[in-house]
Amino acid sequence: MRQGYGRGQGRGHRWGRQLESSGIRPTLARELVFSVMESSEGHLSVEEVLQEVRKSEEGIGLTTVYRSLELLHSNGLVKKLDFGDGRAVFELSDTLSGKGPHQHLICRSCGQVQDLTGSPVDKEDFAGSMKSFIREKYRFTTENMEIKVYGLCSECG
Amino acid sequence: MRQGYGRGQGRGHRWGRQLESSGIRPTLARELVFSVMESSEGHLSVEEVLQEVRKSEEGIGLTTVYRSLELLHSNGLVKKLDFGDGRAVFELSDTLSGKGPHQHLICRSCGQVQDLTGSPVDKEDFAGSMKSFIREKYRFTTENMEIKVYGLCSECG
DNA sequence: CTGATAATGAAAATCATTTTCATTCTAGTG
DNA sequence: CACTAGAATGAAAATGATTTTCATTATCAG
Secondary structure (H helix, E strand, O other): OOOOOOOOOOOOOOOOHHHHHOOOOOOHHHHHHHHHHHHOOOEEEHHHHHHHHHHHOOOOOHHHHHHHHHHHHHOOOEEEEEOOOOOEEEEEOHHHHOOOOOEEEEEOOOOOEEEEOOOOOOOOOHHHHHHHHHHHHHOOEEEEEEEEEEEEOOOOO | OOOOOOOOOOOOOOOOHHHHHOOOOOOHHHHHHHHHHHHOOOEEEHHHHHHHHHHHOOOOOHHHHHHHHHHHHHOOOEEEEEOOOOOEEEEEOHHHHOOOOOEEEEEOOOOOEEEEOOOOOOOOOHHHHHHHHHHHHHOOEEEEEEEEEEEEOOOOO
16 A cells, blocks of 8 residues: 555544454544445445445455455454346445344346344344244254345336 | 267157156256266266266266256256355256255265254245235345255264 | 257456565664 | 575466356247
8 A cells, every 4th residue: 555554543542442442443444435335225245345445545456355345354343245147246234233133125127125123023122032942843043044036116117 | 079969769758757847858968967967866066067967978068067057947847956165056946856845054064964854934835925924015026035044963962 | 951040168358356576664673 | 605495476377166158948828
């Protein structure tokens, strides 16, 4: 990186609280990536994150964005999703976004992705009720559940 | 193909019933691919299908297996799944397998994939109850639902 | 049988992601 | 404050699944 990635923040004085408390060494690249994720409403592809990050620092490389996202993901700060088009997209963790647990409805016509929350079982906590159902019926311990519903949104239907 | 792919079956006398009635022109390659899918219990990767197919006909190419699976998939004879390891796997359609609608439980430890049927809502028809819930709440028309549950199976848990 | 059309296979092209490797930073330590 | 082992970075090369290209071969309606 041309200008050095520490850029005087010492031990996270300027940024880095979230990263440090997650046990991630705060660097400029990581901060920028996390900041982009934090300020985006929904999900972003790696390429999109790169674009955003480069608005602040041209020199950041694609590889580093991949690595940073992977790191944020393995530390639970961002979710990694796959909407079936052959590339990963990332979004802020449910906790950090304040959205709470949700799944996705993906329109095959316009491509729009909207959040799905609640369920016919428990209006609030779908994952919870599925988990206990699965535990009881299969003795399988659910760690992560991913539901993708493909179809037509209200606009396209 | 060295020996010609019709190999004397005329209009599906030997095989090809299923394919013909689905509007797919029956060829040796397609029949072999479909036959492999039919006789396999669960899901197979493209490479695995190729292996099996080549036990009957060495000359079959990988490209053709890709194309055949895609064709069978777009005609509803096989399902195309993604267990998150970067490659597609295919399995016989729920109708043809007689399994009925099901989702998957994927163990992150041993990699085993087991079928998930039923739900806390409707013991028999999970997808159905989700569909109506989604239609009512979001006015979204569900065409295909994919649920992947990652965790630990009873052996590994 | 025969020609128009479709299917096939090998090799090349794609494309997202990962790896390699030389360089640059960072966080202590003295 | 200088120094160094270890971590992070970026560019380029490698990977690996899937797709495309294109010349060849097979199919089937007439």
